């Protein structure tokens with residue numbers, strides 16, 4: 001444990017312009033600094049940093065906080081990791097109190113899991129590139145889908161062979177502890193003692209933390225399910241996979257990046273986003289989705305019922321009921337957006353016109369020729385939901401299209 005004195009020392013030394021400046025190009029504007037927000041895609045800067053208050057705030061996506069929360073959010077660091085980062089940056093010696101045996105145990109387990117996962121990742125890569133089965137089934141499939149070899153390597157994609165226990169055997173031969181192996185979810189116990197592989201015959205996508213550690217895996221049965229489920233947390237991905245729902249990826253918390261959207265698009269045009277949490281969080285997340293529309297994805301959303309997240313919900317109701325719930329409750333993104341926004345409006349006319357403008361702008365993003373019918377459909381549906389004139393909405397959508405072109 002880092003001592004309170006060290007924490008105090010670190011906090012006194014922090015210069016937010018320094019810290020944020022490592023990641024964002026900042027320009028001085030009056031007493032503040034501004035730059036392009038690292039948490040959402042933007043071309044005109046709305047990310048503001050105040051050196052006097054030691055705070056940042058983005059007027060685009062609403063993210064705000066101090067140097068420590070910035071590091072936690074941006075680099076997915078824990079609080080303690082962020083403090084260590086800052087201590088190194090400012091050359092402050094860290095004083096620590098002795099860890100309790102329980103704390104030591106937790107750290108040790110986490111490290112062991114990382115080691116096993118990184119072993120497995122190398123194993124899967126090797127299977128993909130260097131075995132006949134991997135090359136014939138998986139590598140050829142990935143290449144057909146347009147993945148270049150350097151991208152496959154960059155994302156550390158691999159292949160888990162169809163044989164029953166080839167990974168299990170390799171892991172056991174390397175003296176890994178069986179209990180820890182089970183914790184990774186890569187293997188399971190059959191017939192009481194025997195270990196078998198969990199993701200047989202599948203393409204494997206490692207889930208990396210941003211400091212490069214493999215913290216889990218996503219697997220895909222080749223050629224099935226023309227839909228990609230997107231959840232926020234890695235734990236959600238892992239437990240959905242464990243329940244046998246495999247077309248799932250995690251955004252990793254921040255809003256979707258254009259790189260992620262393009263990656264999804266290689267697999268499917270149907271993106272279903274699973275949300276839990278409060279209305280504010282949902283609103284922030286919705287802002288990033290216009291980009292997915294521009295890329296021609298069909299975006300749908302599902303809200304997990306109160307107080308549950310995908311992880312807890314799938315454990316509660318089971319895989320079949322979970323999938324049924326998703327199928328029954330997914331709503332088109334634009335319609336969902338209207339419903340969420342209309343809840344706030346009441347009889348406030350200026351708020352309503354804000355909603356109409358947002359919706360029109362979103363619809364204007366669907367601007368590919370082949371999507372013309374889709375756009376017309378939306379205008380019809382949205383005009384009726386908003387109780388406004390269809391022609392008026394069409395004009396507004398066209399205005400946003402013209403604005404975009406003249407930009």
Ligand code: ZN
Pocket residue numbers: 037038039040047058059060061062063
């Ligand atoms: Zn932002």
